[in-house]
Amino acid sequence: VVLASGRIGHSIRGISEMLGLEGPIIACNGADAFGPAGENWMHHQLDRTSLDLVLDFAIENDVQANVYTRQEVTFLGDSEWSRQYLKRLNQSGDRHRIVPRHKEVDQIRTLDVSKVIFVDEPGKIQRYRRKLEPQLNPHAARATESEPEYLEFLAASASKGAGLKVLAERLGIALEETAAIGDFLNDIEMLETAGFSAAVGNAIAPVQKVADVIVGTNDEGGVGEFIESILEGADRLQ
Incomplete structure (x- = not known):
């Protein structure tokens, strides 16, 4: 049994261990996959052009954006939505940090990003998707939703399906x-x-x-x- 989640790897690993599962995991909605010992089996980085587009939109429209790398979650700004999301991260033990919306965004742009997630009311999430998705290069990036309040941006090649293919190949399973x-x-x-x-x-x-x-x-x-x-x-x- 393998857990596939939007969480970062070490968070899923903790849940897997609690359930007595020692196999591989699929993280960040298929942007990452890790072997039983934590070795990197797959990583799809969100390209810089798409990352810039998403971050610029978040800043210009005052949207709560959370940036995921393989190691931690960075909150772009402090808001009621970030505080609610933080409660979930604290429950799962995710590493995180909160940075000022404008001061450190240039440093965030240089990170090896697995995904960016917008957190907002479901109606606003749909409006953000209608505005941003047509601007994405479909060969480079894609949008998906993991909950009504969560809009996520990943590499076009990243999905839980892609993660399943990698795991099946690695494990020799059709x-x-x-x-x-x-x-x-x-x-x-x-x-x-x-x-x-x-x-x-x-x-x-x-x-x-x-x-x-x-x-x-x-x-x-x-x-x-x-x-x-x-x-x-x-x-x-x-």
Whole structure:
């Protein structure tokens, strides 16, 4: 069992260890993947032109932007949204720092960035996406959403599906023999890549549409239901 998340690597590793999982992980929504010992298996850096575009938009429109590298999360500015997000990072043990919106942005532009995330009200998130996505070079960068309040910008080649392909190749497993489960837009490529896929019952409609089966909600133990079905034979879910 492998965890694939939008979190940075060491945060996911802590959760994996808590669950007794010792294998590889997929981090930053597929921008990064790490082997069992923490070795780098995959990294897709957000290119400088796309990074500049996203950061400039955040500054000009006073948007809370959080910049992810493989080591830490940098908060561009201090806001109510950053404080709410910080509570989640503190719970997971993510390394982070808060920098003034204007003073250190030039230094941030030089970082090896895995992704940038905007945090705001869902309606505003959709407006930001409509404005920014057409300006991105589709061969260099892409946008996705991991929650209604989160808009994420990654390298065009980065996705959980890409991470799954790398892990399958490294582990010598045919993609047809893999399975995946998810609930939001950032999971779609992974579900489309896996040999067998499921959406939890509380997944949004586009995710349920691409999944092979629908299981119970996460609160109802849908993930466990899916894993058990794989171990027992997936026909139980058909």
